[in-house]
Amino acid sequence: MIYTKRRNHQQQPITQKQLLEIENILKKQMNNPKSLKLLSSExxxxxxxxxxxxxxxxxNNIIRTQAYLDFYQKHPEIEWSLLAHLVSRNAGWNMTDLKGEFLPKLLSEKKQRQFFLFLERANWLIFQDVYPQLLLYKESLQRNKPLFYLLPYFNVSSxxxxxxxxxxxNKNRYFLTTALIINEQNYIEKRVVQNQIYTDSTLHSFTFKLQEHLNFSHVLLPYQDKGALHKVGIIGQTLHHFESLDKRIKFGKRLYTLLYFNQARLNKIVDWAISNPHSGSRKDYWPHLFNDVKESLPGKLYKPRTNNCTLxxxxxxxxxxxxxxxxxxxSHIxxxxxxxxxxxxxxNNFKYDKNDVNEEITHAYCESIKTLELIMYLSEVIFHVRE
Structure with a gap:
């Protein structure tokens, strides 16, 4: 299903006047000398x-993911915090996939760890950059005055x-959420995406390119759906070309649009997230298909077990x-x-993207599982033939 309708005022296209206003704000910010003033002991x-x-x-991923959700429950006006919670959940699922049913037999232990460190570093960096911003907002509310002049003391971007x-x-949620998406993706650009440690071992590797080609780069947004066969539905998006800053920013904006487009479904997503604490296991959303205990016998030739995400x-x-x-x-440096x-x-990143946002991801996700099963099966058959 494709939605073309825009939701409330936060998703209305930004006017030329508003763009000029933001441009003037940023110009003024750039021209101001970045000096730190003397602070009080308080x-x-x-x-x-x-x-x-x-x-x-x-x-770790479990604690920081929960921290985002806890903050959102107290401050739902900071819409980015719910988006961050859900994206961080997906990062956790990607981390455990490296030790799950398929990838340990397709990747060496060294490659598994390299992928994990890449995911963990990005997840850690974003949290340590943005969580002080969230806490400073909370303190500002408690003191009934803005404290954002303290942001430079946390090495946050100007x-x-x-x-x-x-x-x-102004309470414009779209402006703030979009700004946070832009900020966090730029923040990890040189620190992770362009960092030679990760480009050589992960981003430029054949395995990473294969993963993107086979549509494994899904971000899933589960929601409680009493009418669904498995009672938990999923919507989401697929990110191609992770190395592209522009594509990551647009991807974040599409996820944001998708998440907040439908109020009734948004409530179901939040209800599901609160009712199902993040463990890193995909069993959290589809226990009919996944289990956090290994059920198959070791050493047995793998045979495809699923059909359209059903066993x-x-x-x-x-x-x-x-x-x-x-x-x-x-322990991060x-x-x-x-x-x-x-x-x-x-x-330019603030401009409203007119592209329709396709929420359908179940078929693509089920196909990626099917493809992984086939790769797993063929690799084991070839291995046994060579023996």
């Missing part, structure tokens, strides 16, 4: 507290500060472990300093 104490809380909640101030006075008669469920049992917490914002032409 302000330093607040900064220290926020940094401590951020570090505590950034221990780009995002005027949008928090704009949101404080064949007598077939065992696909293994999808909980994250805590397959990956240990990582500090993020590289530096501000990505150098050109206010980034304003």
């Amino acid at each position: 302000e330093y104490e607040l900064i220290s507290k926020i940094k401590s809380i951020t570090k505590q909640f950034n221990a 780009f995002i500060q005027p949008f928090w101030n704009y949101f404080w006075s 064949k008669k007598g077939a065992k469920r696909l293994y999808s472990p909980k994250l805590q049992f397959v990956w240990k917490d990582i 500090e993020a590289t300093q530096g501000d990505w914002f150098e050109d206010y032409s980034v304003i």
Whole structure:
């Protein structure tokens, strides 16, 4: 199903007047000298507290994913936090896929770990950049005054500060969410996507290209659907060309449109997320197909078990472990300093994308599972023949 209708005021096309307003804000921001003023002891104490809380909640994918949802439940006006929660869930599922039913037999342990470190680093970086922003907003509400002048003390890009101030006075959720999407994708651009550590070992690898070619780069948004066969439906999008900054930003905007387009379904997505704590296992949304305990016997030749995301008669469920049992917490090195914002032409990313957003992803996702099963089966048959 394709939706062409736009939702409420947050998704209306931005007028030329608004674009000029944002452009002037960014020009002014760029021309201001980036100097830090002397703070009071109370302000330093607040900064220290926020940094401590951020570090505590950034221990692993499970904790940071829940932190996004907890924040959204208290502050639903910050729509980006729900989007971040759902995207972070998908990152966790991708992490456990590396130790799940298929990939351990298709990837070496070294390659599995390289992929995990790539996913974990991006997930960690975004959280440590954005969560202080969320906490500063929370503190601003409690004190009934904007505290966004403190953002530079968290090494946050100068780009995002005027949008928090704009949101404080205008409450434009679309502006803020779009700004956060732009900011976070630019933030990881040089630190992960263009970082040679990850380009050589992951992004430029044959396995990553194969994954994109076979449509495995799905972001799923589950929702409780009492009328569905399995009671949990999924909508979502597929990201191609992860290495493209422009495509990642447009992808984030499409997800945002999809998530907030339908209020009744949005409520079902939120209800499902609250009722099903993130474990990293795909069993969280489809227990009919996945289990966090391995059901198949080791050493047995793999035979395709599914048809359109339904198990064949007598077939065992696909293994999808909980994250805590397959990956240990990582001690990250500090993020590289530096501000990505150098050109206010980034304003073009705020323009409304007129492309229709196709929510249908179930068929593509089921086909990707079917393709993985076939690859798995053929690789084992070839291996046994060679023996």
